[in-house]
Amino acid sequence: MILARITRKECRDFLARLGFxxxxxxxxxxxxxxxxxxxxxxxxxxxxxxxxxxIEWMRLNPRVCVEADEVRSSDQWTxxxxxxxxxxxxxxxxxLKARQQAQLLLSKRSMxxxxxxxxxxxxEQAKPGTPILFFIRIEExxxxxxxxxPAPVCIx
Amino acid sequence: MILARITRKECRDFLARLGFxxxxxxxxxxxxxxxxxxxxxxxxxxxxxxxxxxIEWMRLNPRVCVEADEVRSSDQWTxxxxxxxxxxxxxxxxxLKARQQAQLLLSKRSMxxxxxxxxxxxxEQAKPGTPILFFIRIEExxxxxxxxxPAPVCIx
Numbered sequence: 001m002i003l004a005r006i007t008r009k010e011c012r013d014f015l016a017r018l019g020f021x022x023x024x025x026x027x028x029x030x031x032x033x034x035x036x037x038x039x040x041x042x043x044x045x046x047x048x049x050x051x052x053x054x055i056e057w058m059r060l061n062p063r064v065c066v067e068a069d070e071v072r073s074s075d076q077w078t079x080x081x082x083x084x085x086x087x088x089x090x091x092x093x094x095x096l097k098a099r100q101q102a103q104l105l106l107s108k109r110s111m112x113x114x115x116x117x118x119x120x121x122x123x124e125q126a127k128p129g130t131p132i133l134f135f136i137r138i139e140e141x142x143x144x145x146x147x148x149x150p151a152p153v154c155i156x
Numbered sequence: 157m158i159l160a161r162i163t164r165k166e167c168r169d170f171l172a173r174l175g176f177x178x179x180x181x182x183x184x185x186x187x188x189x190x191x192x193x194x195x196x197x198x199x200x201x202x203x204x205x206x207x208x209x210x211i212e213w214m215r216l217n218p219r220v221c222v223e224a225d226e227v228r229s230s231d232q233w234t235x236x237x238x239x240x241x242x243x244x245x246x247x248x249x250x251x252l253k254a255r256q257q258a259q260l261l262l263s264k265r266s267m268x269x270x271x272x273x274x275x276x277x278x279x280e281q282a283k284p285g286t287p288i289l290f291f292i293r294i295e296e297x298x299x300x301x302x303x304x305x306p307a308p309v310c311i312x
Contacts, residue, residue, distance in 0.1 A: 022180075022223060024178075026182035029184075030239075031180035031181055031182040031187045033179075033222070034237070035223065063187065065189045066189070067178060
């Protein structure tokens with residue numbers, strides 16, 4: 001197996017294509033990790049959730065880490081790690097355009113968006129009717145790709 | 157889509173079968189999440205790594221969270237969340253039997269074990285020759301399963 005670091009552009013393309021990963025946040029010393037559906041644009045991961053533990057914790061501590069991977073086999077996979085900060089797109093007249101843009105981005109991933117919404121509802125005992133739009137501003141981005149060893153070349 | 161909580165036994169069986177998930181740890185306020193290969197036994201997730209950020213952070217703060225999921229489609233998936241504590245199985249004569257038991261468990265998942273080892277080496281710039289055996293003692297375990305809506309039954 002050959003392991004190699006991938007470029008920042010490859011990381012961004014990977015996040016944009018995949019739109020799915022795991023988000024870790026922390027409340028004091030306790031970490032928490034949940035699946036997340038997102039839309040990538042301009043160094044941000046846009047997401048949608050209802051009120052629950054994840055949102056409560058990110059409001060208290062905006063430092064987060066998102067990992068996205070694609071495993072085809074044990075020697076063929078890609079993994080991207082984004083460290084960043086949670087920012088909420090408030091439901092205020094001033095943020096109307098930003099909310100519309102985020103909703104448009106997320107609507108392109110409607111199936112995943114609905115699943116994520118339902119999952120967060122049951123997992124976090126959410127109160128219906130409190131949709132929250134947010135983004136993770138990426139501050140550090142790294143990725144690795146594993147490929148199978150090339151087949152040996154027989155000479156002579 | 158129907159969402160339902162699964163039993164603790166189903167969670168344990170799922171972890172034992174899957175042997176793969178994402179581990180979140182935290183250093184002060186900063187969370188970190190990485191893929192992890194593990195072997196489940198008796199309320200513990202056994203793992204193997206070389207020295208790197210993940211181990212350094214878990215030594216400083218043993219509180220961790222592991223999420224494992226299996227996504228067949230947007231309306232057919234299972235997700236299990238385990239909150240627990242990191243404990244290292246030290247390389248001492250007193251812990252020899254515990255290390256052998258952990259190694260035996262992990263050896264049954266040799267392909268994954270090797271991939272995890274290689275991944276941690278490149279990701280964390282590990283120093284070769286410092287294998288670390290550990291387990292996560294599970295303190296809280298929850299899981300959810302999504303299934304497609306049953307097909308409507310036509311009568312008459």
